Amino acid sequence: MIESVDTDVLVIGGGAAGTNAALKAADKGARVAVVVKGLMGKSGCSIFASHLPYHDTSTEQKGHDRLRYSVRYYNHYLTDQDYCLRMGKYMRTEFFPDLEKLGVYWRRGEDGRLMATATRTPTIVSHKQGASGVIIMDKRRRAILGRGIPVHEECAATGLLQDGGQGGGRIVGATLLDLKSGRFFAVRAKAVVLATGHSDYLATRSTGTREQSADGIAMALRAGAETANLEIQWWHISDVLEPRSWMRYHLYPNPLLGTEETSRLYNQAGEMFYEQRTHSPASSAPYVEQIRRLAREVMAGKARWDGGYWSGYDHIPAETIMAYQHQAKIWGKLGLDVGKDRIECGITMHMRQGGIDVDTQRMTTSLPGLYLAGGIGSHYLGGVGPVSYDGKVAGEAAAEEALGRPDAPLPAGAVADEEKRVFGFLQAGPAGPDAVRPIAAKLRIREIMWELGYVKNEAKLNAALDGLLQVRAEMVPRFRLESASRAWNTGWQDALDVAAMLDACEATVRSGLLRKESRGPFFRDDYPFVDNETWLCKTLLRREGGEWRSRTAPIPTPHLKPEKLREPFFDADY
Numbered sequence: 001m002i003e004s005v006d007t008d009v010l011v012i013g014g015g016a017a018g019t020n021a022a023l024k025a026a027d028k029g030a031r032v033a034v035v036v037k038g039l040m041g042k043s044g045c046s047i048f049a050s051h052l053p054y055h056d057t058s059t060e061q062k063g064h065d066r067l068r069y070s071v072r073y074y075n076h077y078l079t080d081q082d083y084c085l086r087m088g089k090y091m092r093t094e095f096f097p098d099l100e101k102l103g104v105y106w107r108r109g110e111d112g113r114l115m116a117t118a119t120r121t122p123t124i125v126s127h128k129q130g131a132s133g134v135i136i137m138d139k140r141r142r143a144i145l146g147r148g149i150p151v152h153e154e155c156a157a158t159g160l161l162q163d164g165g166q167g168g169g170r171i172v173g174a175t176l177l178d179l180k181s182g183r184f185f186a187v188r189a190k191a192v193v194l195a196t197g198h199s200d201y202l203a204t205r206s207t208g209t210r211e212q213s214a215d216g217i218a219m220a221l222r223a224g225a226e227t228a229n230l231e232i233q234w235w236h237i238s239d240v241l242e243p244r245s246w247m248r249y250h251l252y253p254n255p256l257l258g259t260e261e262t263s264r265l266y267n268q269a270g271e272m273f274y275e276q277r278t279h280s281p282a283s284s285a286p287y288v289e290q291i292r293r294l295a296r297e298v299m300a301g302k303a304r305w306d307g308g309y310w311s312g313y314d315h316i317p318a319e320t321i322m323a324y325q326h327q328a329k330i331w332g333k334l335g336l337d338v339g340k341d342r343i344e345c346g347i348t349m350h351m352r353q354g355g356i357d358v359d360t361q362r363m364t365t366s367l368p369g370l371y372l373a374g375g376i377g378s379h380y381l382g383g384v385g386p387v388s389y390d391g392k393v394a395g396e397a398a399a400e401e402a403l404g405r406p407d408a409p410l411p412a413g414a415v416a417d418e419e420k421r422v423f424g425f426l427q428a429g430p431a432g433p434d435a436v437r438p439i440a441a442k443l444r445i446r447e448i449m450w451e452l453g454y455v456k457n458e459a460k461l462n463a464a465l466d467g468l469l470q471v472r473a474e475m476v477p478r479f480r481l482e483s484a485s486r487a488w489n490t491g492w493q494d495a496l497d498v499a500a501m502l503d504a505c506e507a508t509v510r511s512g513l514l515r516k517e518s519r520g521p522f523f524r525d526d527y528p529f530v531d532n533e534t535w536l537c538k539t540l541l542r543r544e545g546g547e548w549r550s551r552t553a554p555i556p557t558p559h560l561k562p563e564k565l566r567e568p569f570f571d572a573d574y
């Protein structure tokens with residue numbers, strides 16, 4: 001008999017979305033438990049956040065600029081526009097004061113107003129650029145621990161439990177594997193909030209950290225949920241190239257605090273090819289335009305995807321950068337001078353715009369009892385503020401539902417099946433021709449997705465799909481671990497990660513094959529145009545009895561519409 005614990009609301013994930021969901025569900029009087037694969041408030045990508053959009057609507061122009069930014073530049077029209085307005089109101093009225101109560105410091109002017117950058121789409125930071133996420137998440141962590149909410153850390157949710165068996169019925173909890181001890185147990189919950197993020201380590205260079213293996217996408221797919229627009233995958237281009245362990249160190253291209261200048265990017269001939277203030281003044285997170293400009297440099301042989309171009313602040317007084325920019329310290333660590341030197345960069349696979357399909361009114365999914373919050377959803381790209389809004393909506397809705405429901409029995413058969421799957425990977429054996437270490441499969445998957453890269457087409461997508469199917473068929477059945485220990489067995493974790501990564505990557509590639517256009521960060525050189533006539537829609541995928549089913553669904557544009565029905569990809573600015 002497998003051990004189980006009970007709660008009203010189970011929150012899976014300890015980033016900005018999960019922590020706010022837990023706090024808001026607890027505020028409603030629900031018993032809450034949190035499970036986090038890493039450490040709560042210190043894992044996932046929330047800690048990397050720097051710029052927090054300030055949704056200023058004090059003039060009609062400002063309101064228009066902000067909505068346009070959310071809809072056009074940040075989500076390429078693939079978002080719910082009414083959600084954008086509701087989320088903007090939350091950012092304007094609740095987000096900053098809520099965190100201030102927890103002790104986060106925001107710079108305020110003498111009139112008491114929050115100090116934002118003097119740009120068309122203003123942003124706020126705490127208190128230096130590049131440091132906001134760490135500070136916010138530390139305060140949220142303390143708030144949750146201080147309220148005595150049970151937290152299972154370094155413990156992974158492995159599967160969602162359904163009362164009708166796998167692939168059917170209501171979500172009534174999840175199975176957990178404590179990575180420290182190997183303890184496998186179930187949590188019985190009246191509602192579950194899935195908040196596992198969107199910056200997964202799925203390519204050789206990635207902003208996602210080790211524990212981010214797209215588990216949420218895989219768990220939801222296995223339970224029968226639909227994914228939407230998984231192919232809309234953002235890339236960073238100004239992340240440090242060397243040392244490799246610093247590939248998540250991001251030299252922000254966004255508007256800088258304390259100056260009207262922004263960072264610049266230079267090709268190998270020393271020519272400047274991108275700066276936000278010149279090339280995308282209306283977009284304070286200009287990543288889509290940045291990579292398009294880098295693509296032109298790569299095509300012209302003036303840069304590579306993995307180096308041969310540089311970023312820097314040497315046109316800005318060093319004192320300004322040192323005062324306001326947390327990242328400035330890395331120049332010193334590399335023996336460089338931020339006032340004179342530039343740092344070589346490479347691209348990294350960044351966060352996903354798509355995810356699991358969700359109804360944003362209450363953050364519900366097609367599976368009763370399952371709520372989503374944050375980057376895991378397909379509704380909005382993310383950001384610490386928006387995902388906190390999701391956490392609030394999902395946490396409150398899940399608590400309301402849970403408080404009105406009786407306990408459901410634990411589906412013993414589903415728990416036993418999941419135990420068999422998880423422990424099926426715990427087999428040690430000597431290295432040899434019949435044995436594959438799971439890390440080898442993990443590296444191969446990342447290599448396949450890296451080779452697929454930014455410039456895609458039918459042949460490359462099919463090659464990636466074949467590669468993934470090959471890993472599934474030929475490597476996974478031969479997995480043997482170095483040790484069968486249950487405690488901190490990283491080989492065992494890798495095997496479980498591979499299973500999730502294969503599901504998520506296969507769905508991503510299949511979703512890419514469906515979309516026959518280019519949009520935002522998604523570029524197909526066999527369809528090099530934005531096609532709003534046919535493809536302003538969701539590409540939806542789910543798996544039924546092992547078969548993939550796909551469909552598309554239009555995305556309404558009630559407030560903002562793209563001006564052109566069709567335009568060349570490199571002419572578009574979103």
Ligand SMILES: Cc1cc2nc3c(=O)[nH]c(=O)nc-3n(C[C@H](O)[C@H](O)[C@H](O)COP(=O)(O)OP(=O)(O)OC[C@H]3O[C@@H](n4cnc5c(N)ncnc54)[C@H](O)[C@@H]3O)c2cc1C
Nearest residue numbers: 014015017037044045046050051157197374375382383384
């Ligand atoms: C380099 C970088 C820079 C960024 N800059 C900004 C910025 O300037 N401003 C901004 O607003 N946003 C920024 N973002 C985006 C922002 O950080 C994200 O959109 C947001 O933090 C996502 O929050 P989340 O809670 O959905 O996911 P995450 O913060 O990624 O949290 C996911 C959580 O899920 C847990 N988890 C994963 N799998 C499991 C499992 N199987 N079981 C249990 N737990 C699991 C992880 O341990 C983690 O705690 C940046 C992101 C990156 C990567």
